[in-house]
Structure formats: C-alpha cells, structure tokens
Amino acid sequence: MSHGTRLEDRLIEALQPIRSFALAANLYHLFQTGLFDSLCACDSATVSELAKKHGMDEFRLSTFLRYLANEGYVTESEQAFSLTSKGRGLEKFRGWYTLMIGGYAETFLQMGDKLRVGAGNATRNAERVGVGSCAMSHYDAIPLTRRLMGHMSRGCRRLLDLGCGNALYLVEFCRMSPEIEEAWGVEPDRAGYESAVKLVRESGYDQRIHLYCDSALGFLDSGVQAAPDFTVLGFVLHEVLGQSGEEAVVGFLRRLVDRFPDLHIAVIEVDWQITNPTIMRHGLSLAYYNPYYLLHPFTGQRLETLPFWEQVFAKAGLEIVAKETTSPDVDSTRLEVGYLLRRAR
Ligand SMILES: C[S@@+](CC[C@H](N)C(=O)[O-])C[C@H]1O[C@@H](n2cnc3c(N)ncnc32)[C@H](O)[C@@H]1O
Structure with a gap:
C-alpha cells in the first residue's frame, strides 16, 4: 500500500x-x-x-x-x-431522533462555549425533548410503568402525569386501561403543553384527560382539584433536581404524599454510570447513553446514581414498594430504572 x-x-x-x-x-x-x-x-x-x-x-x-x-x-x-x-x-426509532436531534442538536453545537466557567446553560428544544422522550417511552418506560402499576394492591383509577411531554403516557394508559376514570397531565413547556392538547384532542379522551401548563411544584401549589391514586414522574425528577436542588425534590415528594396520602408514585430515572467502563462498553451505551449523559450538565439537569435517589426517597418519608428495569429485549443495560413508592407505613 x-x-x-x-x-x-x-x-x-x-x-x-x-x-x-x-x-x-x-x-x-x-x-x-x-x-x-x-x-x-x-x-x-x-x-x-x-x-x-x-x-x-x-x-x-x-x-x-x-x-x-x-x-x-x-x-x-x-x-x-x-x-x-x-x-x-427506522420507523420504531423515530423518538430517539426527535429527542437527540430535534431536542438536543442545538445543545451539542453550543458545548464548546459552555465549557467555560460561568458560561450558563446551553439551549435545547424542550417541546422536541418531551415529544421524543414520550415516543421512546412507548417501548421502554411505559411498559415499565405498567409493570410497576401491577404491584399496587388496588389498580390505578386516577392517574397524574407530572412532566407529561405530549401526553402520550396518558393517552396510552387511557386506551389500555378502561378502568382509569380520570387523568391529569402537567407540562411546563408551552409548546410541549400545546402538543399534549393536540394529541389528547385527537385521541378523543379530552373528557377523561385534563391538561395544565405548569411545573410539578407549581401544580401542587395551584389548588387544582385532582385526586390521583397514582402519579408518574418519568425522567422528570432529575430536571427538578437540576433546577431547584435536592432539598426542593425532598420537599416536593413530601408535599405530594401529604396532599394525597394514599398515592402510589412511579419514578423513572436513568442511573448515572458514565464512569462505569463495563456498562459504557455496551452497544446501546455508546450509541445512546454516552451522548445522553453528556448533554445533562450542559442543560441544567442533574442525573444521579440509584443510591442517591434511594436516600432522597427515604428523606421524603417514602418506602420502595417495587424496583424494576426495562425489558432486556429493548434495553439490557439496566440503566433505566423505575421505582414504585408510597408513604412509609
Ligand atoms: C425527558 S422529558 C420526559 C417526558 C415524559 N415524562 C416521558 O417519560 O417520556 C422531561 C419532561 O419534563 C418536563 N419538565 C421539566 N422541568 C419540569 C418541572 N419542574 N416540572 C414538571 N415537568 C418538568 C420537560 O418539559 C419535559 O417534558
């Protein structure tokens, strides 16, 4: 040669x-x-x-x-x-493109500047993040949430989704579970909330699903009349952690069960394992989790380890009823973890 x-x-x-x-x-x-x-x-x-x-x-x-x-x-x-x-x-994988390119391509292009001390956060397209995340959740987090729901002694009849993106969770749960009488979705991003309104209207569930453009904490303060028996926080607590800190997350979870004492809470988070060489060699880690981990510190979000989240739940007076991960057919990294929580008895 x-x-x-x-x-x-x-x-x-x-x-x-x-x-x-x-x-x-x-x-x-x-x-x-x-x-x-x-x-x-x-x-x-x-x-x-x-x-x-x-x-x-x-x-x-x-x-x-x-x-x-x-x-x-x-x-x-x-x-x-x-x-x-x-x-x-490619059809099934559209959501990954919506999240990582539609939501975060602009973020990746800003990272060089945002490495400097005091540079502030990079921007992202929050509506695309919510829509993409929900489309991905159809394959991983929604089945995971269903499995967590299966651990409740009474089924779910009134569902609250905090940080609902385009409300795909709510629409899919209403479709799969006729016993869900009423559902509430809360999404702070205006464009994300508007996507949710559109999807719910198109689904024909607008009598069962009520939507609010608010943050999770703002919704709790708003006095909206809601009586959920199950709430889902799908990839949302690390957003609240980045925005408001650990004490605020603990206080928020405490207030949630003070207001709804019989509530079951599903928390879905990605385990922060960027320094674990065994996990980071996995094909899905390199294709998805490595850039996913990268973008969080640049956008004011704070991913954490499972022991961190478990001590937050304990501080908030919650007990773990069940802990599950995704089906290995979809994601065998075990990085995406769901907890079913309730007020400690
Ligand atoms: C990664 S997406 C998750 C969407 C959906 N829950 C899912 O499981 O696919 C995170 C969502 O949380 C929303 N969010 C950000 N900060 C929030 C806050 N303080 N309270 C409630 N939702 C928030 C974002 O706008 C976005 O729609």
Whole structure:
C-alpha cells in the first residue's frame, strides 16, 4: 500500500463522525418533514408528487433523496423514490431522533462555549425533548410503568402525569386501561403543553384527560382539584433536581404524599454510570447513553446514581414498594430504572 493510499484510508476513517453527524440530522428531517410518512404510505413517489404534497423545492428535494439513497435509506427507480427495508426499519426509532436531534442538536453545537466557567446553560428544544422522550417511552418506560402499576394492591383509577411531554403516557394508559376514570397531565413547556392538547384532542379522551401548563411544584401549589391514586414522574425528577436542588425534590415528594396520602408514585430515572467502563462498553451505551449523559450538565439537569435517589426517597418519608428495569429485549443495560413508592407505613 502506498503512503498516499494509507493517508486516504485514515482520512476516510477520520471523517466518519462527520458522515454520521450529517446523516443523523437528515434522518431527523426525513421524519419531521412528513416525507417518511408519505413514503411509508405508498410503494413509491416521484419528486414532483412529493414536492407538491409538501410544498418543497424539487431540486433540493431530489438532492436530499439522492443523498439518502447513497446512504441506503431510499432507492430510486424510473424517477420515483421508495424507502428501502433499512429505511422502513427506522420507523420504531423515530423518538430517539426527535429527542437527540430535534431536542438536543442545538445543545451539542453550543458545548464548546459552555465549557467555560460561568458560561450558563446551553439551549435545547424542550417541546422536541418531551415529544421524543414520550415516543421512546412507548417501548421502554411505559411498559415499565405498567409493570410497576401491577404491584399496587388496588389498580390505578386516577392517574397524574407530572412532566407529561405530549401526553402520550396518558393517552396510552387511557386506551389500555378502561378502568382509569380520570387523568391529569402537567407540562411546563408551552409548546410541549400545546402538543399534549393536540394529541389528547385527537385521541378523543379530552373528557377523561385534563391538561395544565405548569411545573410539578407549581401544580401542587395551584389548588387544582385532582385526586390521583397514582402519579408518574418519568425522567422528570432529575430536571427538578437540576433546577431547584435536592432539598426542593425532598420537599416536593413530601408535599405530594401529604396532599394525597394514599398515592402510589412511579419514578423513572436513568442511573448515572458514565464512569462505569463495563456498562459504557455496551452497544446501546455508546450509541445512546454516552451522548445522553453528556448533554445533562450542559442543560441544567442533574442525573444521579440509584443510591442517591434511594436516600432522597427515604428523606421524603417514602418506602420502595417495587424496583424494576426495562425489558432486556429493548434495553439490557439496566440503566433505566423505575421505582414504585408510597408513604412509609
Ligand atoms: C425527558 S422529558 C420526559 C417526558 C415524559 N415524562 C416521558 O417519560 O417520556 C422531561 C419532561 O419534563 C418536563 N419538565 C421539566 N422541568 C419540569 C418541572 N419542574 N416540572 C414538571 N415537568 C418538568 C420537560 O418539559 C419535559 O417534558
């Protein structure tokens, strides 16, 4: 091998992160523009059909689709494009793109500046974070929450979701569990709350599900008449911890069970294991948890270890009824953990 070829090989290898960066952004756009759904709904479509349907520029669209064809996600035949099986296979993973690219791509680009002492937090798109997280939860955290619910002696009839994102949890639980009479969703991000209003309206559950644009702590202070027997805090306590500190989290959990003494609480969190080399070698750790861990200190969120959360629950006067992790079919890292809690007896 000549010296020149060896340099080219090293260049190709060195540029793979740039290839992945552009690809991740453009797969997100494939979903977000509605092009993915259009291509899924038909065998194939011409550029002019797609451009007309989505109000797009034909030359840019054809370049976009040819770029994705070169990466193996679409294929072109007789001027028409269709998704390859690799492209169609992405469908279930849309939520990860919504969260990590729609929610946090802007964050990743700000990190260099935000490393400086006193630089403040990087921005994120909170609505995309909530929507993406809920779409991912469909596969991991919602089944986990159902398993936690199974440990309650009485089933759940009145459900409160604090930090509900686009309210997908509430809609899915109302659909799966007709015994849920009433549900409340609380989401502080205005755009996230509006996505929730839209989803609940479309689901037809707007008589059963009531939505509030507020923080978890603000909702407790608001005097809203609600009588939940089960509340879920899915990836929300680490947000409150980052915003308001440990004492505030302890005080919030205490007040929650003071106000609703028979309440069961499901807390779902990701265990902070960024320094654990065995766990961080796992394929899903490198593909997802490593960048997921990275973005938290830059956005004012504070992930913590399980012993930390367990001492917070004890300080708040809660006991652990059950502790579960995700199904290994979806995530075998055991990093995502759910607790079922109630006031200590
Ligand atoms: C990672 S998302 C989780 C969404 C959903 N609960 C799930 O399990 O997929 C975190 C959500 O918490 C919301 N959030 C942030 N701070 C909050 C607070 N102080 N009180 C309630 N929700 C908060 C965010 O707007 C976002 O929708």
